[in-house]
Each structure stands twice: as C-alpha cells, then as structure tokens.
Amino acid sequence: VVKNEDGSYSRGYKLATLRTLLDTAGLLTQIEIGSIQTHDLELCRELLSTSQALRHGDLVLEDRGFLDGATLTHLKAQRGVDVIVPVKSNMHAYREAVAIAEMDAAWQSHPSRPAHQVAFVRGVEDVWAECGVALNACVIRFYNKRRGVTDYIVLVTSDTTLSAEWSVRHYEERPEIEQDYQQLKSGGWQLQKLSTTRYSEIVFYILSVVLSSSLYQLFANTQAGSRFAGQTRAAIEMEQLKSRRTHVIVYAGGYFELFETFSFVRLVLGLTAPVQQRLRSWLDEHVSSVKQQE
Known part of the structure; x- marks a missing residue:
C-alpha cells in the first residue's frame, strides 16, 4: 500500500x-x-x-526513471548491450551537450517533426561520473509554446555508431510501446x-x-x-460480435451433441409435426419453471 x-x-x-x-x-x-x-x-x-x-548487440530503450550510470556501464561493458535514455535537465551531461550543440551550430532537420532540429554531440561521458563507457548525445531543439522559450531534449546512447537521426528514430518507438502497455493494463487484456x-x-x-x-x-x-x-x-x-456464430448443446439420456444454432433450427424444422409438438410442450414447461425460479 x-x-x-x-x-x-x-x-x-x-x-x-x-x-x-x-x-x-x-x-x-x-x-x-x-x-x-x-x-x-x-x-x-x-x-x-x-x-x-538480452543479447550482445541489442539496443535497450529506457525512460528517465531508469537513468543510472552504473547499470548503463554494466550493460555495455559486461554484456555488450547498448542503451538510449534521455538525461535530466539538471545533469552536467545535459548542459554540456546543449552547450556544445549550440556552439557548433550544426543543426539538422528532425526526421519526423519539421519544427524540431537535432544535433550530434560526441563524448559526453566525461561529465557523468557514474558512467564508465563512451557516450554520445543527440540534442533535440524545439520552441516550447507553453513556456515561450527554446527548449531541449537530450538523448544519450552507448551505441557510438548511431547518428543523431537514428537515435531519434529508435527512441520514437517508445510512445507506441507505451500505448501497447496501456492496452495491456486497462484495454482488452x-x-x-x-x-x-x-x-x-x-x-x-x-x-x-x-x-x-x-x-x-x-x-x-x-x-x-x-x-x-x-x-x-x-x-x-x-x-x-457482429458475426459470431452461436451453438446449442443438446442432451439425450447419456449422450450429447453440439450444434451450430442455425443448423439445429434447420434440424428441428425438419422433424415431423408430432415430434415438434412434443418439443414445444417441453419448452413451454421448461421456460415456465425457469421463470418461477427467477
């Protein structure tokens, strides 16, 4: 609790x-x-x-809640597993990456958002004491309308072969993952x-x-x-539900049979009049007893 x-x-x-x-x-x-x-x-x-x-060469997408230099170092150094994770704005790695990106002014178009720009920054691990492996950063720059200022998102990755564009492309799979997870929690599952x-x-x-x-x-x-x-x-x-076929189980003595509903109706309609009358009498009696129990 x-x-x-x-x-x-x-x-x-x-x-x-x-x-x-x-x-x-x-x-x-x-x-x-x-x-x-x-x-x-x-x-x-x-x-x-x-x-x-997790196998050697895999890439793990994490959110800020999993921001931990020791874990990131272990995954890369001991298991050969790379990570992409956003860093917090109060971290030295964030401030360093933003400062270098603005100084270099080598901004490129965001792969999916025209109003955003991205920049590649190499080697930000030196300002993250807990991290013991090489890290590159992707800085995303955009105008924050609510705050009225230029804002930034910084993704760091231990996969030093990734460009800024591909760091963004990989990490943009997260919203779809989160939507699927919501379906698992409160949707159909x-x-x-x-x-x-x-x-x-x-x-x-x-x-x-x-x-x-x-x-x-x-x-x-x-x-x-x-x-x-x-x-x-x-x-x-x-x-x-729009086209679901229903079935009827018919018992007789120690035997039973499963019929598709329409097939069973066709079978009943093909019975002789005396047999249909017996079924009708039985149904009237059965329905009456069920109503009394309710």
Missing part, C-alpha cells in the same frame, strides 16, 4: 517488463513482479543484469482487473495475461495473422 499525493491510498503490485520489438509487434520476453513501493529501477536492476533475453488479494493467484493471473498477449502478438507478426496487426483485442472482439 502506498500513500498518494492527495492523501489517498493505493494498493497493488508493480510489474516490470522487457519488451522485444518485432516487425509489427512486441513480445514481453521477461517480467519482474514486485511490491508497489519498489522503485522502477530497483525492480528492473536484476532483470537487466541477468536476463537471457485487463491486466489491472484483479479479483483476489492472494499473491500466488495474482502472479498466476499476471503470467496468464502476459503469455496470452505475447502469443497474440507473435501470431499477429506472422503471415497468417497479419490481418490482426495493429488491432487491439477490444476492437477484434467487437468485430467478432
């Missing part, structure tokens, strides 16, 4: 996910579950250090819809949802499932 800023309390769990991007989807290849009080970075530290899903407080049942429910979601995304990334790519589960369910 944690206390919110407005004085209210929230209870629950915290879920960390490692998402592997495919052509048109993303798979949750590893997760970590912890208490709601656990800091995001602490929950993910062991996952980032030991995950077999209902990850937050818990009906128990028992930890074992919560873990089982989370694992079931995560596995189901990943299998769906994997199928959507194949040729057979390509028609589902980019569609939410809720949208697919609504589409199915």
Whole structure:
C-alpha cells in the first residue's frame, strides 16, 4: 500500500517488463513482479543484469526513471548491450551537450517533426561520473509554446555508431510501446482487473495475461495473422460480435451433441409435426419453471 499525493491510498503490485520489438509487434520476453513501493529501477536492476533475453548487440530503450550510470556501464561493458535514455535537465551531461550543440551550430532537420532540429554531440561521458563507457548525445531543439522559450531534449546512447537521426528514430518507438502497455493494463487484456488479494493467484493471473498477449502478438507478426496487426483485442472482439456464430448443446439420456444454432433450427424444422409438438410442450414447461425460479 502506498500513500498518494492527495492523501489517498493505493494498493497493488508493480510489474516490470522487457519488451522485444518485432516487425509489427512486441513480445514481453521477461517480467519482474514486485511490491508497489519498489522503485522502477530497483525492480528492473536484476532483470537487466541477468536476463537471457538480452543479447550482445541489442539496443535497450529506457525512460528517465531508469537513468543510472552504473547499470548503463554494466550493460555495455559486461554484456555488450547498448542503451538510449534521455538525461535530466539538471545533469552536467545535459548542459554540456546543449552547450556544445549550440556552439557548433550544426543543426539538422528532425526526421519526423519539421519544427524540431537535432544535433550530434560526441563524448559526453566525461561529465557523468557514474558512467564508465563512451557516450554520445543527440540534442533535440524545439520552441516550447507553453513556456515561450527554446527548449531541449537530450538523448544519450552507448551505441557510438548511431547518428543523431537514428537515435531519434529508435527512441520514437517508445510512445507506441507505451500505448501497447496501456492496452495491456486497462484495454482488452485487463491486466489491472484483479479479483483476489492472494499473491500466488495474482502472479498466476499476471503470467496468464502476459503469455496470452505475447502469443497474440507473435501470431499477429506472422503471415497468417497479419490481418490482426495493429488491432487491439477490444476492437477484434467487437468485430467478432457482429458475426459470431452461436451453438446449442443438446442432451439425450447419456449422450450429447453440439450444434451450430442455425443448423439445429434447420434440424428441428425438419422433424415431423408430432415430434415438434412434443418439443414445444417441453419448452413451454421448461421456460415456465425457469421463470418461477427467477
């Protein structure tokens, strides 16, 4: 249980996910579950250090909540895994990168936003004491209409082969990732819809949802499932409701049969009049008893 800023309390769990991007989807290849009080970075530290899903040459996209020089250094130096992460405006690396970008004045067009500009800055690791590997920066310059000033975003990366343009292109995948994560939490997958407080049942429910979601995304990334790519589960369910076929289970003694509803109606209409009358009498009696029970 944690206390919110407005004085209210929230209870629950915290879920960390490692998402592997495919052509048109993303798979949750590893997760970590912890208490709601656990800091995001602490929950993910062991996952980032030991995950077999991360391999040499991979590129990890992180947000500011995972800004940690020691973790970034370990990933690059020990595992060969590169990182792109935005730095905070109060950090020396941020101020150094902005100052060099403005001094060099080698601004280029932003790859997707005409009103923004980008600049490449090499070697900002010297002003980040906790970081022990080479870092380059991409400075994004734009006019902040709300504040009425020129503003900056600084992305740093341990992949020294990336240009400013490609640092931006890679990091711009994050909004889509976050949207998919919102779908997982409160969209069609209902990850937050818990009906128990028992930890074992919560873990089982989370694992079931995560596995189901990943299998769906994997199928959507194949040729057979390509028609589902980019569609939410809720949208697919609504589409199915428009043309869903229903079925009827018919019992007789120790036997039963499953009929598609229209096929069953056709079967009934083909029965002789005396048999139909017997069915009608039975249905009248059955419906009457059901209404009395209600």
